[in-house]
Amino acid sequence: MFTIAREWRLTNNANPCFGVRRNKETPRDYYAGDIVWNAVYDAAAQELKDAMDLAYLTGQRPADVLKVATTDLNSEFLIINQGKTAKKLRLRLEDEGVQSGLSSFINDLQERRALSGIKTSRLITNTSGLRMSQQMLRNRWDEAREKAAVKAATDGDNALAVLIRQFQFKGIHSKAASEIELTHASRLLGHTTEEMTKKVYRRVGEIIRPTK
Numbered sequence: 001m002f003t004i005a006r007e008w009r010l011t012n013n014a015n016p017c018f019g020v021r022r023n024k025e026t027p028r029d030y031y032a033g034d035i036v037w038n039a040v041y042d043a044a045a046q047e048l049k050d051a052m053d054l055a056y057l058t059g060q061r062p063a064d065v066l067k068v069a070t071t072d073l074n075s076e077f078l079i080i081n082q083g084k085t086a087k088k089l090r091l092r093l094e095d096e097g098v099q100s101g102l103s104s105f106i107n108d109l110q111e112r113r114a115l116s117g118i119k120t121s122r123l124i125t126n127t128s129g130l131r132m133s134q135q136m137l138r139n140r141w142d143e144a145r146e147k148a149a150v151k152a153a154t155d156g157d158n159a160l161a162v163l164i165r166q167f168q169f170k171g172i173h174s175k176a177a178s179e180i181e182l183t184h185a186s187r188l189l190g191h192t193t194e195e196m197t198k199k200v201y202r203r204v205g206e207i208i209r210p211t212k
Helices: 002-007 034-043 046-058 062-067 101-116 134-154 158-166 171-178 182-189 194-201
Strands: 077-081 088-092
Touching (some): 034 158, 046 062, 046 101, 046 134, 046 171, 062 077, 088 182, 134 158, 171 182, 182 194
């Protein structure tokens, strides 16, 4: 702020923060493994399951997941316009005639939407066909996560209950980035460098062989 004030000539004084060492930010390192994922997924309403699947298959942030619409389907691609990075991506739905998991999910979702009479262009909606807002997503997420945590605790696994309660929907973004090849993950997330992806969003260690 002080630097901007100097640029705008609101002051000629030296920036008093110059030379002050900044606090080092430590990226969140939480990773939701399959046990945590399945616990929340099994407790989720169908519309939340759809949002979770779309978030994982595309690797996109929650806001961008909720914006995906049928109008973004173009030939063999799903078009993504990332809000945070302003990157434009084309996610391939087929590779040499082989349908991707994303394509299978979208086809299944559209079939279910047609049976339910949902005509809204947004892919993620509530049961009435209204587009899913961030608050609606948050409410469904909190409910499913708590239900899963209570079940884990009732089953005597308090450690799992703790892990479940730490799981955030936005963590799906990092889960996806952690489970695919680094270069692929970096391009999918819209990062300018692989180092950013590796440092902030990769939450699992390097794959190595045991001694025997």
